[in-house]
Amino acid sequence: MPLEIPDVVIDRLPVYVRALDSLEEEGRDVVNSQELGERLGVTPAQIRKDLSYFGRFGKQGRGYSVARLREELRQILGLTREWPVVLVGVGKLGRAVLGYGGFTPQGFRIVEAFDSDSKIVGTKVNGLVVKSVDSLPQELGKVRVEMAIVAVPAVTAQRVIDILVANGVKAILNYAPIAAHVPPRVRIKDIDPVLALQSMTFYVKAQESPAK
Amino acid sequence: MPLEIPDVVIDRLPVYVRALDSLEEEGRDVVNSQELGERLGVTPAQIRKDLSYFGRFGKQGRGYSVARLREELRQILGLTREWPVVLVGVGKLGRAVLGYGGFTPQGFRIVEAFDSDSKIVGTKVNGLVVKSVDSLPQELGKVRVEMAIVAVPAVTAQRVIDILVANGVKAILNYAPIAAHVPPRVRIKDIDPVLALQSMTFYVKAQESPAK
DNA sequence: GCTACATTGTGCTCGCGCGCGCAATCACAT
């Protein structure tokens, strides 16, 4: 890898990929940074800068080949292969995650589901037999799974995450409302709709009480 | 308001509030920036800087009163009142949102649910009678609702968001996988688990194929 | 083949947020 690439840049790449997906569906062959930027609410310079970290994919005077750039970015992100994922927590939230159809078409397949509740363990949810959290180490020893989704209550989340990390999981999508601690080599992203709402109220409130 | 407050600071405040909630449950009376920082993975200086935008809440040599700081921050964010929210999209995802119990205890009450599917409109979901999207303007005219949750498919999301914005909604929590366009006065936050996974694969992949 | 035009790739600057380091300040012991 040439030089250090900022995290924010990596975060934007999937957004670009998705826009390119749309463009391809629309039958577009080429696109320039200007138009791509307008669609995504990003400056054209930003896009060109981001892409320049990885190579030279455009043609001066023309723009970028939609199909080519899309494939290139998918390669960079590692989206050309399928990623097995384990889910921990099969309560209300976990079931919603299992039922959500958005992961599979993007190459993320939930291959195992775990829960600590003995009433849930052994039952079949969305075609998967739920296994006990206690069997996590063994199961992760069998099949190499590097990504996990955590959908357990806040109190048990850190414990579950520790187990996952200890057993080779390198990336975690965390739905639990906690600030989890993980070693630096492990990536973690939080999904927290309540936090999102709670920060937006500040601005709504500010608009109501005009500049006191 | 004294001087301009960075968005990132506002985003962190709810996280502080949550940590203070925990501390209060644990029966703690005071906490210093050091400990708070360790819990949240944030530097103590960061916390003190953030708080200094709004006032002087700490006592030198002691730290912060848990209850006092919590209340102060909730006041700043506008979390002391209840916020009515409308939900648009009562498909699989929307139902999960309705069923999710995490909003209500934090003061966000979903007061109306809308959908465009005539098979869904009129049915009762989680105690709410689903109304037609066409009736959004009228309904938003009746009760003053400033926050909305969008859980419709990508293709209709921008249209729905335009309607919401045109009818006074000032903050949107968007589950649809699009980069929506809204006027600058409107806040929007995206919840997108797929994007989160897709950016993490980059790092997992990088760890596998060591350097080059 | 040569010219005109469009758009990329990138060196550079600017602004902003993060964290250091210390003076100010408060609690508490004596």
Added chain:
DNA sequence: ATGTGATTGCGCGCGCGAGCACAATGTAGC
């Protein structure tokens, strides 16, 4: 009262990411 120790509040510098502006370069027309 006075001194000691701890922790805040904040001025300041640093580093990094965002965007500007232009040179480099490919395309298309004639």
